[in-house]
Amino acid sequence: MIIDISTVKDIKGASIEVELEGPPDPMAIAGVTLKPVTPVHVVAKATSTGHSAILVQGKARAEFTAECHRCLREFVFDVETEFQEQYHKAVHRPSPMSEYEEDEVLTYNGDFVDISKEVNSHLALSLPIQLICSSECKGLCPVCGKDLNDGECACSEEKGDIRLAPLAQLHPSQAKDEF
Numbered sequence: 001m002i003i004d005i006s007t008v009k010d011i012k013g014a015s016i017e018v019e020l021e022g023p024p025d026p027m028a029i030a031g032v033t034l035k036p037v038t039p040v041h042v043v044a045k046a047t048s049t050g051h052s053a054i055l056v057q058g059k060a061r062a063e064f065t066a067e068c069h070r071c072l073r074e075f076v077f078d079v080e081t082e083f084q085e086q087y088h089k090a091v092h093r094p095s096p097m098s099e100y101e102e103d104e105v106l107t108y109n110g111d112f113v114d115i116s117k118e119v120n121s122h123l124a125l126s127l128p129i130q131l132i133c134s135s136e137c138k139g140l141c142p143v144c145g146k147d148l149n150d151g152e153c154a155c156s157e158e159k160g161d162i163r164l165a166p167l168a169q170l171h172p173s174q175a176k177d178e179f
Contacts, residue, residue, distance in 0.1 A: 014047070025116075035064060037063040045057050081123055081125070081126040106118065
């Protein structure tokens with residue numbers, strides 16, 4: 001996803017709005033690989049802030065398929081994010097910045113700013129920790145493995161650990177025949 005900034009880079013305050021699409025980077029969460037369904041759609045505004053700097057602000061959206069962490073069914077979900085990054089013209093001379101600081105400075109060469117890496121990073125940071133197909137997902141039975149979204153299983157509920165029965169006396173209203 002590359003933005004042509006040739007018309008705005010030398011005029012402080014000048015901006016250009018663009019819509020871009022590009023392939024998302026491969027992503028995985030907790031060992032689950034996300035498969036892209038749609039390309040990443042980006043709506044962005046690039047503004048020259050002077051001193052060879054370009055501020056890029058925008059929104060990105062993509063759809064992925066993944067396996068639900070509760071029921072293991074495959075489902076499609078949207079990922080949306082907003083981003084704001086500042087790019088500086090690449091300079092090939094020794095600078096007073098440390099190597100660590102140089103790694104954090106985003107650069108562009110010539111008349112083009114490539115925002116692909118940062119957009120994909122923002123999308124990855126917008127992913128939930130656990131991918132759940134719906135808030136009502138009941139998951140799998142821990143005993144037989146049946147998908148509880150398809151109905152109850154025939155397994156009997158395990159009673160609590162008998163060694164903890166004396167603790168039920170502390171809150172008898174919550175015990176409810178657990179031991």
